[in-house]
Amino acid sequence: MPEHTTVAIVGGGPAGLLLARLLHLRGVACVVLESRDRAYVEQRQRAGILEQGTVDVLRAAGAGDRLDREGLVHHGIELRFDRRSHRIDFPALADGASVTVYAQTEVVKDLIALQLAEGPPLLFGAEVLAVEGADTGRPTVRYRSEGRDRTLTCDYVVGCDGFHGVARQAVPEGGLTTYEREYPYSWLGILADVAPSCDELIYAHSPRGFALHSMRSPSVSRLYLQVPNGTDVAEWPDERIWDELDARFAVDGPWRLERGPITAKSVLPMRSFVTEPLRHGRLFLAGDAAHIVPPTGAKGLNLAAADVTVLATAFAELHDTGSTELLDAYSDTCLRRVWRAEHFSYFMTTTLHADPAQSAFETRLQIAQLGRIADSPHAAAELAENYVGLPLTPPVGEPTRAPAAPVG
Incomplete structure (x- = not known):
């Protein structure tokens, strides 16, 4: 493991791994430090919807082979409300765009395999203790590996270590402003060994609460139920889950929810959070x-991919030309996209979920909004365009200059 690198990446999830891959392809030296072991990282259940821009950047990174073989391309979603159903046709409403169902666990497996075979150093079980000297020309990352405390000096540090990670905590008090919202409900998510009951995702508004039907493969379904905060999965035996899903997906007309063995259950709190700026x-x-x-809104993994695409191009510009212009613009460039995604996710969440404190009047407003989406091509197009995602900025695969020799 080197003692110095150009870019130290804290966190070996999809953001950190994709950034490392993109930097490697542009000749920028980096090291990835991940606190967990490989098995844990490859088994973390997270998002499963990839925007076209994310698919494009994974292909450009060389991580598209299995994605193209096994990913499920979806050309729309189904909205259910007031016992009616309406399909949002992505290609017709969003200039031919689509999304792909491919689990984050699989993205991570593909990137790890590439990293270990071809890429820069990736160290599992490396617990980062502190990030120091971000205000200097040579930051230091202190970490513990195999029972020993070690240091990695670098020119830049990128924190991809999540909400509870060390990187953001390294910013002095007052250096960041945070904006957040806690929602008054959670999701109970399940994995079930049963073929999906639908060809595309179903988003269901119900007086009983929100439900979502998704999938992981042609033989594995992923489903969610809105539940109160603090819910214990032990309160939800399998039969109760299937009965509640049946009730929330109900529409006038023939439709059947296929049931099967539930292999995993978890409760996911709902939160919106943004920190500004994205640099210190x-x-x-x-x-x-x-x-x-x-x-x-299926934006978490896609926003991470957009962040690191912008950042990788900025580091490549620095490497190739010595210019820091793109690095200096990183925060502003990404935050424009972040806030648009936050607004869309807020809209989808508050329109489809039943707030425990909402009145019957507010419920009727939700149904009226969903009816507008179903009846107005303009409203449907706005939803479709936001769901499939904005083009990545800068465009994937566009070098800023001819690649130079690796640095670092």
Whole structure:
């Protein structure tokens, strides 16, 4: 393991791994430090919807082979409300765009395999203790590996270590402003060994609460129920879960929810969070270390991919030309996209969920809004365009200059 590198990446989730891969392809030296072991990282259940821009950047990074073979391309979603159903046709409403169902666990496996075979150093079981000297020309990352305390000096640090990570905590008090919202409900998520009951995702508004039908593969379904905060999964035996899903997905007309063995259950709190700026000195924040969205809009992993695409291009510009212009613009560039995604996720969440404190009047407003989406091509197009995602900025695969020799 080197003692110095150009970019030290704290966190080996999808953001950190994708950034490392993109930097490697542009000749920028980096090291990834991940506190957990490989098995844990590859088994973390997270998002499963990839925007077209995310698919494009994974392909450009060389991580598209299995994605193209096994990913499920979806050309729309289904909204259910007031016992009616309406399909949002992405290609017709959003200039031919689509999304792909491919679990974050699989993205991570693909990137790890590439990293270990071809890429820069990736160290599992490396617990980062502190990030120091972000205001200096040579930051230091202190970490513990195999029972020994070690140091890694670098030119820049990128924190991809999540909401509870060390990187954001390295910013002095007053250096960041945070904006957040806690929602008064959670999701009970399940994995079930049963073929999906639908060809595309179903988002259901119900007086009983929100429900979502998704999938992981042609034989594995992923489903969610809105539940109160603090819910214990032990309160939800399998039969109760299936009965409640049946009730919330109900529509007038024939439709059947297929049931099968539930292999995993978990409760996911709902939160919106943004920190500004996304940079302090030579420390940059990306992914969940910088922002969190409720999963209703399917934006979390996609925002992380957008962050590191911008950042990788900025580091490549520095490497190739010596210019810091793109690095200096990183925070402003990403925050424009982040806030738009936050707004869309907030809209989807508050429109589809039943707030325990809301009145019957507010419920009727939700149904009226969903009816507008179903009846107005303009409203449907706005939802579709936000769901499939904005183009990545800068465009994937566009070098700023001809690649130079590796640095660091």
